[in-house]
Amino acid sequence: MITLNNVDKINEEMEYHYKKNLSLKDRLKRNKDSYSNFNKPKQPFKERVKKQWDRNAIVYIFLVPTLIHFLIFQVFPFAFSFVLTFMDWKVIGDPEFVGFKHWIAFINDKLAWRAIWNTILFSIYYIVPTMALGLILALIINSGVKAAGLFKGIFFLPVVTSFVIIAGIWGWLFRGTESGMVNYLLSFLGIDTQLFLADSGQALMVLAGLSIFKVAGSTMIYYFAGLQSVDRQLYEAARIDGATPLRIFWTITFPLLKPIHFYVAIITTIGSFQIFDSTFLLTGGGPNYSTTTIVFYLYQQGFAGLNLSYGAVLSYVLFFIILVISLIQRKYLGQETNYY
Amino acid sequence: MKKTITYTALFLLAFCFLLPFIIMALGSFKEMKYALLDPLFWIPEDPTFSNYIYLFNDGIFLRWIFNSLVITIIPVFSQMFFCAVLGYIFAKKKFLGREVIFWVFMGVIMIPQQLLIIPKYIMFADFGWINTYWALIVPELWGIMGVFLVRQFLQNIPNDLEEAARIDGANDITVFFKVILPLSIPVVATVGTFSFISNWNDLFQPLIYMTKEEMFPVTVGLASLLGKEGDFGIEMAGSTLSFVPTFIIFLFFQRYFTEGIQMSGLK
Numbered sequence: 001m002i003t004l005n006n007v008d009k010i011n012e013e014m015e016y017h018y019k020k021n022l023s024l025k026d027r028l029k030r031n032k033d034s035y036s037n038f039n040k041p042k043q044p045f046k047e048r049v050k051k052q053w054d055r056n057a058i059v060y061i062f063l064v065p066t067l068i069h070f071l072i073f074q075v076f077p078f079a080f081s082f083v084l085t086f087m088d089w090k091v092i093g094d095p096e097f098v099g100f101k102h103w104i105a106f107i108n109d110k111l112a113w114r115a116i117w118n119t120i121l122f123s124i125y126y127i128v129p130t131m132a133l134g135l136i137l138a139l140i141i142n143s144g145v146k147a148a149g150l151f152k153g154i155f156f157l158p159v160v161t162s163f164v165i166i167a168g169i170w171g172w173l174f175r176g177t178e179s180g181m182v183n184y185l186l187s188f189l190g191i192d193t194q195l196f197l198a199d200s201g202q203a204l205m206v207l208a209g210l211s212i213f214k215v216a217g218s219t220m221i222y223y224f225a226g227l228q229s230v231d232r233q234l235y236e237a238a239r240i241d242g243a244t245p246l247r248i249f250w251t252i253t254f255p256l257l258k259p260i261h262f263y264v265a266i267i268t269t270i271g272s273f274q275i276f277d278s279t280f281l282l283t284g285g286g287p288n289y290s291t292t293t294i295v296f297y298l299y300q301q302g303f304a305g306l307n308l309s310y311g312a313v314l315s316y317v318l319f320f321i322i323l324v325i326s327l328i329q330r331k332y333l334g335q336e337t338n339y340y
Numbered sequence: 341m342k343k344t345i346t347y348t349a350l351f352l353l354a355f356c357f358l359l360p361f362i363i364m365a366l367g368s369f370k371e372m373k374y375a376l377l378d379p380l381f382w383i384p385e386d387p388t389f390s391n392y393i394y395l396f397n398d399g400i401f402l403r404w405i406f407n408s409l410v411i412t413i414i415p416v417f418s419q420m421f422f423c424a425v426l427g428y429i430f431a432k433k434k435f436l437g438r439e440v441i442f443w444v445f446m447g448v449i450m451i452p453q454q455l456l457i458i459p460k461y462i463m464f465a466d467f468g469w470i471n472t473y474w475a476l477i478v479p480e481l482w483g484i485m486g487v488f489l490v491r492q493f494l495q496n497i498p499n500d501l502e503e504a505a506r507i508d509g510a511n512d513i514t515v516f517f518k519v520i521l522p523l524s525i526p527v528v529a530t531v532g533t534f535s536f537i538s539n540w541n542d543l544f545q546p547l548i549y550m551t552k553e554e555m556f557p558v559t560v561g562l563a564s565l566l567g568k569e570g571d572f573g574i575e576m577a578g579s580t581l582s583f584v585p586t587f588i589i590f591l592f593f594q595r596y597f598t599e600g601i602q603m604s605g606l607k
Binding site: 053054055056057058059062063066067069070073074075076077078080081084089136137140143145151152153154155156157158159160161162163164165166167168169170171172173178179180181183184213217218221222225245273274276277280281295298299302303308311312315316318319322323326 | 342346347349350353354357358360361363364367377378379380422425426428429433435441445448450451452454455456457458459460461462463478479481482511512513516537540541543544547548559562563566572575576579582583586589590594597598601602
C-alpha cells in the first residue's frame, strides 16, 4: 500500500510541475491529445457516473444540504440583519424603508455609548486578571505537583458549568447585606458592609469576578499547552548560571509565551464584548445602567422593547468591534498560529 | 520550602474553585430561613429534602429538564455525525470549490451569534417555530467548529487505509463508516462533548425563542427561579439537579474538553 501511495504522490507532483510550465492552451491541447494518444475509448455515460459516484458520493449527498443549511441559518440572517438596520420592521404590518434613521439614532443614543463604555470597562476588569489567574494555575499544574490531572479538572469545572448556576451562587455570596458571605468575611478585616451588586461603582467588578472565575480554567489550558512546549534546556542553562526562579520566569518563561499571551488576550477580549448572561441574571443592567453591556442593551432594545431594527444596528456595532479585534489578531498572529 | 508554597497555593486555589459548588450542594439541603440567615455555608443544622421534593412535585421543573435533554441530545448526535462526514469531505475529498467553501465557513465563525439572533427571531416567527423545539434544534444540527476539528484530525492521518479499502472495492459510504468513523472516535467525542455543554448551558437563544414556561429549558427555568426573591434552597436544589448531567459528561470526557480547547480555541 505504501508503494501505491508513493506512486500517487509522485504522479501528483510531476503533474503539478508539468502543468505549471504549460500555458492553458497547451494544457487543453494536451488533454485532448492524451485521449487520442492512449486510444482510450470514451467510457459510456453510465459508467462515468458510477465511477464519479463511487469516488465522491459522500460529497454530493452531504455537501448540498449543508450548504443550504448554512445559507439559511448563517448567511441569510447576516445579510438580512444589515437590511433590517435600514428598515422599520414591526412584527405586524409591512416593513418600511427609513434609511439611516436607526444609525443616526444610535450615534445620538447616550445609553448605547454608555453600554459600549461599560463593556470596555468590563474588559479592563476582566482580561488581565483572567490571563494572570490562568497563567498562575498553569504554572502550578506544570510544576510537577502530584495529581495534576485532578486539579486541572477542578480548575476547569466552572468552564463547563452554566452561567445560571454560577450566577445563582455568586448572587448569594455577594448579597449586599450583613448576612452575605463576602460581607461577613470582610467584617473580620474591619471593612464595612458593601452593597456590591446594588452599588453602581462595584456591580460591574463583581460581574467581572464571576466571569474570571468561570473562564480562567480555559485560559489555563492554553498556557499549560504553551508551557509544555518550552524547551527544558533553557531552564537548566539558566539554573546553572544561578538564576532565581523568579528571574527565570520573567526572563525566559514569560517572554517565550508571547504568542499565547496575545492569542489569549484576543479571545478573552472577544468573549468580554459578548458578555450577557451575568448581567441579565444578576443586575438587569442596573443599578443606574452601570452594568448595561452591549449585548444586554441589544436584548433590551430588540426583544424587551421590540425595536428589532435598532437591535440590529447594535448587533452590527458589536460585529464591527469584534471584526477589528479579529483583524488585529490576523495581522499580528498570522493564519498558522491561529489555532493550537 | 518551594514545594510547600506550591502545594499551599494549589490547595487554596482548588478550595476557592470548589467552594461555589460546595455551597450549591449544601444549600440545596437548607430550608429558606437558614439559607438567608447563615452567612457561611456550613452543613445545614437540620438537612431537609424538602427542596428536592418540591421540585419533583412541581411538574414544571421535570419538564424543563426534559426540554433541555431534547434540545441537547438530538444536536449532540447530529453534530457528531455531520461534523464527522463534513470533516472527512474537507480533509480527504477533492472537489470544485473545496477551499473556498471551507474558508467561507471559517470566516463565519467571526460573526458573533448575537448578530444573527434578531433576523433568526423574525424568520422563526414566520416559520411558526417560536415555542417549539425546532428553533433550538435545527440550527444546531452541525457546527463549523466541529467540522474544523475533524478536518484537522483527519489531515494528519495517512491515506493508506482508505486506499486499501478502495482496492478491496469499497465505495465512499463504506469507506466512511468502516474506516474513517472508527478512526475519528476521539475527535468526534470532542465535538459531542462541546456540543453537549454549549447546548445544555445556552441561555441567550432559548430565552428569546421560548416564551411559554413549559417550553423553557432548565437554564431559562432556573433563571426565572432566580428572579423570585428568597427561594435560595429551591434554587440551589434546581442548580444541583441541572448540574448533574454536565458533571457526568465532564467526568467521562474531561480529556476531550482540554484537547478540544487546545485544538480549536473554543471557549
